[in-house]
Amino acid sequence: MVNMKKNVIISTDPGIDDAAALALAIFSEELDVQLICPLFGNVSVQNTVANTEKLLTFFNKNIKIVAGSQQPLIRETIEASNVHGKTGMEGFNFPKTTQSVDSSLTAVEAMHQVVSKNNTNTTLVGIGPLTDIALFTHLYPQDLAKVEEIVVMGGTLDRGNFGVLSEFNFASDPEATKMVFNxxxxxxxxxxxxxxxxKVMPETSEKIKNSNKTGDMFYQLFSRYRGGSFVSGLNMYDALAIALILKPEIFEEVTTRVEIETNGMLTAGAxxxxxxxxxxxxxxxxxxxAVDSKQFEEWFVTALEKAI
Structure with a gap:
């Protein structure tokens, strides 16, 4: 039988909402997650690597992990521990790690190996800074014909959450983001x-808590997450990238031009x-x-119920 799953590589910086996105992708019956490349972002690369190892151990999934970039292409590193906690995933006592990072190659080399060897095209998912995806597009242009699409969570339609006009993922490495869009x-x-x-609303959080061991784990992580609150609802930013792939019908999408500001003193990353x-x-x-919030929430809960 032909494997009809989509080949997927995920570049990520877990981070609590990244952890949820990883669970949604890994347990999806439609996606074949072949490589995860944790990089700097919400917290340091050392922490994002450790968090990825913890998650795959918890999920009992053997997926190749290769560490990504420690810093942006040319700028000073920024981070978001104020939102995700010092280590990025505090609030749950994970079991002893049995998964480990492959340190024999770089994330970009690993991306090239996967994309070039696959018989069908590969989707790249960027739910952190786009540094490694940018380097991949720059160093392996011959592979781009075999990239189905690049799906990213980032950017802002108006005001930002890091700068006045910049969103955190894009502001983390504006030059890399510009390379990807070009x-x-x-x-x-x-x-x-x-x-x-x-948003994941309070009654939905309770439903997730009681669904299975993964739901309980996420409920405990969500209790430390500062992207919204248990009262007003939790913002599931990075899960949107997975939803765009699996549930495109719940979104309103517009085909347009996206330009990234790299020169502005006050607007870099916009x-x-x-x-x-x-x-x-x-x-x-x-x-x-726009997204249908009710359908998103229903999909989010149903998908996490499969994460066992």
Whole structure:
């Protein structure tokens, strides 16, 4: 029987909402997650690697882990421990780690190996800074014809959550983000504001808690997460990238131009999502501008119930 699952590589910086996104992808019957590349971002690469090892051990999944970049291409590193806690995944006592990172190669080399050897095209998912995906597109242009699409959570339709106009993932490495959007590969984007529509409300958190051991683990992590609150609802930003792949029908998407500001003293990392064609430039991305929050929440709960 032919394997009809989508080949997937995930670049991530777990982070609590990254952890949820990883669970949704790993346990999906439609995705074949072949490589996970934790890099700097929410917390240091040492912590994101350790968190990825913990998660795969907890999930009892043997997926190749290769560490990604420790810092942006040219800028100083920023982080978000104020949202995710010092280690990125505090609040749950994970079992002793049995999964370990492959340190014999770089994340970019590992991406090349997977993409070039696959018989069918591969989807790249970026739910952290886009440094490694940018380096991959730069160093292995011959592989880009075998990339189905790049799906990212990042950017902002208006105001930011790191700078006045910049969202954290894109602001972490503006130059890398610009490279990705200039790569010529099909790109789909879930911006920050859509993540704020895709909330997990208090009664849903309780449902997740009582669903299975994974639900209980996430409930405990969510109790430490500062992306929203148990009272007002938790923002599941990074899960949106997985939803874009698996449930595109619940989104409203617009094909448009996305430009990334790299020169501005006050606006570096800002995403100019040109919904009104002011820039008069060719389209380079499909951008989600809205999501059906009720359908997202239902999908999120049902998908996590499979994470056993």
């Amino acid at each position: 790569s010529g590969v099909k790109i789909r984007v879930a911006p920050m504001q859509v993540g704020r529509q895709a 995403s100019l999502i040109d919904l009104k064609n002011y820039l008069k430039l060719p389209n380079n991305a499909d951008v989600a501008v």
